[in-house]
Amino acid sequence: MGQTLLQKVWNLHTVRKLPTGQDQLFVGLHLVHEVTSPQAFDMLRSRGIQVKFPERTYATVDHIVPTGNQARPFADELAEQMMVSLESNCKEFGIRLSDLNSEQQGIVHVIGPELGLTQPGITIACGDSHTSTHGAFGAVAFGIGTSQVRDVLASQCLAIDPLKVRRIMVNGVLEPGVYAKDVILEIISRLGVHGGVGYAYEYAGEVLDQMTMDERMTICNMSIEGGARVGYVNPDETTFRYIEGRPFSPTGDAFLAAKAWWTSMSSDPDAIYNDVVVIDGGKIEPRVTWGINPGQSVGITEHIPVPEEFNNPERSSVGEALDFMDFDAGTPIAGQKVDVAFIGSCTNSRLSDLREAAAIVGGQKVSSHVKALVVPGSKSVSRAAEDEGLDEIFREAGFEWRGAGCSMCLAMNPDRLEGREICASSSNRNFKGRQGSPTGRTLLMSPAMVAAAAITGEVTDVRKMV
Amino acid sequence: MSATRHIDRIHGSGIVLRGGNIDTDRIIPARFLKSVTFEGLGDHVFEDDRIAMSDHPFSDSRYSQAKLLLVNENFGSGSSREHAPQALKRWGIIGCIGESFSEIFQGNSLAIGLVCVTVSHNEVAWLMDHVEQNPSAPLELSVSDLTVLADDQMFKVEMPEPSRHALLNGHWDATGLLLDRFEEVQAVSRELPYIDGFVGTGS
Numbered sequence: 001m002g003q004t005l006l007q008k009v010w011n012l013h014t015v016r017k018l019p020t021g022q023d024q025l026f027v028g029l030h031l032v033h034e035v036t037s038p039q040a041f042d043m044l045r046s047r048g049i050q051v052k053f054p055e056r057t058y059a060t061v062d063h064i065v066p067t068g069n070q071a072r073p074f075a076d077e078l079a080e081q082m083m084v085s086l087e088s089n090c091k092e093f094g095i096r097l098s099d100l101n102s103e104q105q106g107i108v109h110v111i112g113p114e115l116g117l118t119q120p121g122i123t124i125a126c127g128d129s130h131t132s133t134h135g136a137f138g139a140v141a142f143g144i145g146t147s148q149v150r151d152v153l154a155s156q157c158l159a160i161d162p163l164k165v166r167r168i169m170v171n172g173v174l175e176p177g178v179y180a181k182d183v184i185l186e187i188i189s190r191l192g193v194h195g196g197v198g199y200a201y202e203y204a205g206e207v208l209d210q211m212t213m214d215e216r217m218t219i220c221n222m223s224i225e226g227g228a229r230v231g232y233v234n235p236d237e238t239t240f241r242y243i244e245g246r247p248f249s250p251t252g253d254a255f256l257a258a259k260a261w262w263t264s265m266s267s268d269p270d271a272i273y274n275d276v277v278v279i280d281g282g283k284i285e286p287r288v289t290w291g292i293n294p295g296q297s298v299g300i301t302e303h304i305p306v307p308e309e310f311n312n313p314e315r316s317s318v319g320e321a322l323d324f325m326d327f328d329a330g331t332p333i334a335g336q337k338v339d340v341a342f343i344g345s346c347t348n349s350r351l352s353d354l355r356e357a358a359a360i361v362g363g364q365k366v367s368s369h370v371k372a373l374v375v376p377g378s379k380s381v382s383r384a385a386e387d388e389g390l391d392e393i394f395r396e397a398g399f400e401w402r403g404a405g406c407s408m409c410l411a412m413n414p415d416r417l418e419g420r421e422i423c424a425s426s427s428n429r430n431f432k433g434r435q436g437s438p439t440g441r442t443l444l445m446s447p448a449m450v451a452a453a454a455i456t457g458e459v460t461d462v463r464k465m466v
Numbered sequence: 467m468s469a470t471r472h473i474d475r476i477h478g479s480g481i482v483l484r485g486g487n488i489d490t491d492r493i494i495p496a497r498f499l500k501s502v503t504f505e506g507l508g509d510h511v512f513e514d515d516r517i518a519m520s521d522h523p524f525s526d527s528r529y530s531q532a533k534l535l536l537v538n539e540n541f542g543s544g545s546s547r548e549h550a551p552q553a554l555k556r557w558g559i560i561g562c563i564g565e566s567f568s569e570i571f572q573g574n575s576l577a578i579g580l581v582c583v584t585v586s587h588n589e590v591a592w593l594m595d596h597v598e599q600n601p602s603a604p605l606e607l608s609v610s611d612l613t614v615l616a617d618d619q620m621f622k623v624e625m626p627e628p629s630r631h632a633l634l635n636g637h638w639d640a641t642g643l644l645l646d647r648f649e650e651v652q653a654v655s656r657e658l659p660y661i662d663g664f665v666g667t668g669s
Contacts, residue, residue, distance in 0.1 A: 012657075012658065013654065013658070014654075015650050015651050015654045016647070016650055018628075018637070018640075018643055018644075019631070019635070019637065019643070020628045020629075020631040020632040020635070020637050020643070021627055021628035021631055022628040022632070024643075024644055024651075026651060026654050026655060026658070028658065028660065028661075035499050035500075035547075036546070036547070036548070038501075038502035038503070039502070039503060039504055042502075042503070047641070049641070049645075052648075052651075053655070063499075064500060076500070078500040078501060079500060081502055082500060082501075082502060085502045119660060121660070122658075122660060127546065127548075128545075128546060129544070129545050129546035129570055143546040143570055144546060144570075144573070145546055145547070145548030145551075145570065145573065145574035145577060146548040146549075146574075147548060147574065147577035147578060147639070148548075148573070148574070148577060150641060151577075151640055151641050151644055154641050154644065154645060155641065155644035155645050155648065155651060156651060156655070157644045157651055158644075159632075159637075159640040159643065159644060160573070161626060161628055193487060193540060193543060194487075194539065194540040194543065194566060194568070197540075197566065197568065197569050198569065224544075224546075224570075225544075227540070227543070227568065227569070229569050229570060250663050250664045250665075254663055254664040254665050255664070257659070257664040258659075258660070258664040261659050261660075261664065293487050293489070293543070313486060313538065313539075316485075317485065317486060317487065320485070410491075410496050410545075411496060411497075412496045412497065412499060412500060429489075429491070429544060429545075431489045431491040431492065431544055432491070432492060432514070432515075433491055433492065433495055433514045434491050434496075436496070436497075438495075438514040438517065438518065439518075
């Protein structure tokens, strides 16, 4: 009987069934960053435990790094303390670290793939919920909390319950001006923000087959916003071409052996899924969130919802969202004014995202009332973008061009909204207070849509500008 | 390895947070993650919600001794920050009773011994009304029996069986269990072809 990729990878990595009934799962790659690791390392020290597989562990700094002035020590003493903590922990426990002096530093879910660490058929864990991003390569990748980070450091294993699999097929062809971000916003809108709890999402179909790795990463990245801890795409030639030649990729005969093994990990044609959903990609519009969770989005030609269209309990949460966002029910989402435009985050900060946004900017200028910034996902993306002159395009238009980091996605660094500012953002969460001001407001959209909003000063249908 | 306590019957008064999809950014805003320890997180639980709403239950003195939190669906959604259940626990919460929880929040809660159980929408509604009418009313939750007792009303609760086993047997802090028979971990790793870079071994 055929198996899904999830089942194959899970079975290969299961050490044993624990007395609790959970599975003990070996973690092929453990990615570490500065926010969710200090307490985990402390717990190791206090229990007298060493890191068992330092060679399967890789660290970077991203959440707290300033994207402007990166001189050490940081002005923010707490941030500086976290940097020092990670540096000394990595040294003590023998873990490789791409720190700010490294040419490889960047957002953890951008650099893992860049380095060729992320590969098909492996399990990946990181103390960050967007670890699902790496599933784009056909890995089984999940976000974990600090105590689980401790477990992985101590044993290279997790105690975890197996997942069901929902196959989401996106068929047809995306319209010009419609991107991977719109596809995942559509999926979350349809299936709900907790539709995926207990599931891994397997993304497939004609649209996914045609997508680049960057696009697949955008989709897998936001699986967790739909409640699915794991999201993946079966590996194919696109995947192998991306990995080949990267620092941690196998080479020569080993690469050939790897490709054969990676291919064998794909879901079998007769695999059995717990659920299958089919979506017509040709009908997807550019999408924008209007509310306070990533499921609350509409197509660009649609209207902000009216609470009365919903039954309770949803009706009161729609009302609460509209109050917070200060939106009038039933008005078009297009034309809503924005104050800030942010292109960045582990969802959309790769070279192709910057190219798409730069293409929309053309030679135009950022609207006079908008503060706009572009934050490349890694130093590597930044260099490549500069080689192509993308930074010039953005700067001349009036965008700030910043250093790599998580930036305004979650504002644990100096980049944050002020007061009631409303931000057109290529990030992944629009929760209350997410971008650093308790009363700040977020509209999630694709990087091209952010560029369009930056130019016009309001939410705009980017299809008119492609 | 640390010895871990077995968790079964927990009791105390309740506190109610109405509304679905309460995410972890609200439970503990990101600025409080800038810390190398979990100390002091209890003081900042729901900080921005409490500033916005002066009569927030976590600011209400009638609930200041509460131990059991009542919530609706998809509690703890969003970011994987363990700081969220840590903040709740350090404030004084020892158990959550809700319609549903985010998977990562539920896993993180188990890892620190914070009990999460689910009941139906109507049962949560009854419990919420009950606690709001009488804030000091005692609630008793049994992990072994999977019940919650409020006055003379008893409800069946649910939790994943492995979580229940872990709480009852003190394995909710999983490190020791994962290190037991570590040679089996090493054996599995040797069978994975990517461990040596596909150079020779593996199937």
